[in-house]
Amino acid sequence: MADPEPIYIEFLGTGTSLGVPMIGCKCCVCLSENPKDNRMRTSLLIKYHGKNIVIDCGPDFRTQLLRAGVDDLETVIITHEHRDHIAGLDDVRSINYILRKRVELRLSEESLNAVEVEFPYIFNPGDYKGAPQIDLVNLDDEPFELNGLKFIPLLVMHRNMKVYGFRIGDFSYITDANFIPEETMKLLKGTKVMVLNALRLKKHPSHFSLDEAIEIAKEIGAEKTYFTHLGHLIGMHDRVNSSLPENMELAYDGLSFSVPYS
Ligand SMILES: [Zn+2]
């Protein structure tokens, strides 16, 4: 019998690496008073059967968990090793201390290499007793199960860097890509809710522009597509949003929805 509980999805952050507003910028997006124009670094919360999984933990991680009322965490999955996706890893210590539990960290070998350089004290704590307590799990092309959800890794390219997106039932999530290989497009077939990155209006060497993302979204043909990892050069949320095709939307921090899962 199908499990009646849907997957709860919440965007903890929808901004590019510098966030929006950008420090020092006086453009209309950075000065906007619309909370939807205020974007922390890209991160996603997936809640299922009361358990939380977060995809990416950038520099805003602590604030994001506090803001979303997340006080427990099973797993952090890392899409790729850029700092805006890993810099907040140290904050899992709160979960370690308060709940006295370890947090699983799923990441590729390449991402692990970067995390080892960025957070050497996790791996060689010496006398230091306060290092984050994490359980490492390798992430590759193989599907895996977490909290009763089946995750299908979606390999995409971020210029020369491998990035993992994920398909979970009818929900698919891809950030930091400028190319989706044919094999991955096949894995996206039939997905109903799609999240894709779109950095800005103009072309960029390692991110989809908005037009490119719209074209790919049409090709994938999900019932609903949200765009994330947005920079200030995307323009004002409300204005851009109203110009998008009917079944596409800019995501914003705090946006949440449920997707049926069976
Ligand atoms: Zn990024």
Ligand SMILES: [Zn+2]
């Ligand atoms: Zn990146």
